[in-house]
Amino acid sequence: MTTVARYWRETPRRYNLGGCRCPTCRTVFFPPRSVCPACVxxxxxxxxxxxxxxxxxxxxxxxxxxxxxxxxFEMQVPYVLALVKTPEGPTLTGQxxxxxxxxxxxxxxxxxxxxxxxxEGRAGVIHYGYKFAPVSEPLAGTGTAExxxxxxxxxxxxxxxx
Amino acid sequence: MRxxxxxxxxxxxxxxxxxxxxxxxxxxxxxxALVDSKLSSQDLNALYLxxxxxxxxxxxxxxxxxLMDYAGLAGHxxxxxxxxxxxxxxxxxxxxxxxxVASGKYDFVVVGGAEKMTDxxxxxxxxxxxxxxxQEWESVFxxxxxxxxxxxxxxxxxxxxxxxxQLASVPVQAHEMASKNPNAHYRNKITLEQVLHAGPxxxxxxxxxxxxxSDGAAAVVLGPAERARKFTDIPxxxxxxxxxxxxxxxxHRSSITRLDATVVxxxxxxxxxxxxxxxxxxxEIHDAYSISALLALEDLGFETKGHAGAxxxxxxxxxxxxxxxxxxxGLKAQGQPFGAVGVAQVVELVRQLRGLSEARxxxxxxxxxxxxxxxxxxxxxxxxxxxxx
Ligand SMILES: [Zn+2]
Numbered sequence: 001m002t003t004v005a006r007y008w009r010e011t012p013r014r015y016n017l018g019g020c021r022c023p024t025c026r027t028v029f030f031p032p033r034s035v036c037p038a039c040v041x042x043x044x045x046x047x048x049x050x051x052x053x054x055x056x057x058x059x060x061x062x063x064x065x066x067x068x069x070x071x072x073f074e075m076q077v078p079y080v081l082a083l084v085k086t087p088e089g090p091t092l093t094g095q096x097x098x099x100x101x102x103x104x105x106x107x108x109x110x111x112x113x114x115x116x117x118x119x120e121g122r123a124g125v126i127h128y129g130y131k132f133a134p135v136s137e138p139l140a141g142t143g144t145a146e147x148x149x150x151x152x153x154x155x156x157x158x159x160x161x162x
Numbered sequence: 163m164r165x166x167x168x169x170x171x172x173x174x175x176x177x178x179x180x181x182x183x184x185x186x187x188x189x190x191x192x193x194x195a196l197v198d199s200k201l202s203s204q205d206l207n208a209l210y211l212x213x214x215x216x217x218x219x220x221x222x223x224x225x226x227x228x229l230m231d232y233a234g235l236a237g238h239x240x241x242x243x244x245x246x247x248x249x250x251x252x253x254x255x256x257x258x259x260x261x262x263v264a265s266g267k268y269d270f271v272v273v274g275g276a277e278k279m280t281d282x283x284x285x286x287x288x289x290x291x292x293x294x295x296x297q298e299w300e301s302v303f304x305x306x307x308x309x310x311x312x313x314x315x316x317x318x319x320x321x322x323x324x325x326x327x328q329l330a331s332v333p334v335q336a337h338e339m340a341s342k343n344p345n346a347h348y349r350n351k352i353t354l355e356q357v358l359h360a361g362p363x364x365x366x367x368x369x370x371x372x373x374x375x376s377d378g379a380a381a382v383v384l385g386p387a388e389r390a391r392k393f394t395d396i397p398x399x400x401x402x403x404x405x406x407x408x409x410x411x412x413x414h415r416s417s418i419t420r421l422d423a424t425v426v427x428x429x430x431x432x433x434x435x436x437x438x439x440x441x442x443x444x445x446e447i448h449d450a451y452s453i454s455a456l457l458a459l460e461d462l463g464f465e466t467k468g469h470a471g472a473x474x475x476x477x478x479x480x481x482x483x484x485x486x487x488x489x490x491x492g493l494k495a496q497g498q499p500f501g502a503v504g505v506a507q508v509v510e511l512v513r514q515l516r517g518l519s520e521a522r523x524x525x526x527x528x529x530x531x532x533x534x535x536x537x538x539x540x541x542x543x544x545x546x547x548x549x550x551x
Pocket of ligand 1: 039
């Protein structure tokens, strides 16, 4: 059996989208990492990564409508699973909620929302964390090109990923 | 490093082997490979065993000495090493066995792969499979393994115009091939219409886009190439054995329509052997999901990025095509006993190179490629095999 500590340990990141940033190259990571993989001299970043708060903004980079649920998600089928690309750089895996299956598309603008993720797992723990919901005004374009990505925050050199 | 040859091969039938235990299928594969090689077990130096999840599937760890024991070899006190790399466990075991013989440390080793998937319910097996992705940052958020591959499929369709029908052509060919393979999990042929109208698993992937959960085991015997003819009439040389890794979670990759681990492993393998994809007549590639096969063809260098769907649907990779892909039926139809897959691919290819594949024989094959992937691509392994003349 898994202990509660395994899930409690990750709570701040899952609840608050707390990532980290490399003090040298300014790349943002989520979830936080101890070492920056973007720096050539990555070992120098060890122990020096700074906390960094994601805004919760993003857009759908790819999606699937899941019918054969992950354990604990059986009551939610069909649900939308997506990769969400954030303006800060990292791409996150999560569900998109409050969207009809025929409304989901690549490029859809979403914002993180705090929800119950899954019912009791094997440890008897109910998991909470982020899901994504569409934001009101749709973005023009399809999100194919980098130019259609959400603007990067000033001073941020968000790493282009995924 | 000295040249390494495959001296013998063996495998069990793949499928739901209700009557057989893990140790029985492991021994059956290993001993049949030894018999095929004419090697005495007295000459054996070590066992490398690929297995993904015996601990969670069977609540049995420490399985390498277990199989040695039940093969009657405990008294030899040989090294026996289990290797785990998700669905690529068997292929990584082969890489390790290859290194051991190439280095000169060992002369003769058995490389096995074995998995017993059907002793637990499907829901448990799928949960265990999810463990080959990132439990903390993918599975907890509702990601399943087919769901993650579906994300790759969707983006591939979006970026390159790959169609649902092109994806569906992959399992249709797999079942056609497996209909001629007596070891296959599924020997029934299926139609494009059946694939398109099957129940959805994780859209755009449906039931027929996903390989089954199978029981099965496979084994090969390796030895120094210069002594190979003593043990087999048609030795097959391992012309390259390369593996590469990448981030565990899909979300951290620089691309989701390309597996960089496959790109790198393939480049290393072709460079090492001094060959290119056009030299390969027969290949066994990772097709756990229909999209997996298309990505593999592109990442291995058989197709430029974005073109595998159209090429596959055109029959380019069938029997009689320029390279025949997955004559065994692949993971989709020969079956998917995770730790055994990478070894079973090589068993099929050795039989092809020996010219012993009967109804599914690729005529005149001399160079073969095997490719196996763990999880969503955190591990990729490429082997090149060449018939020795
Ligand atoms: Zn850095």
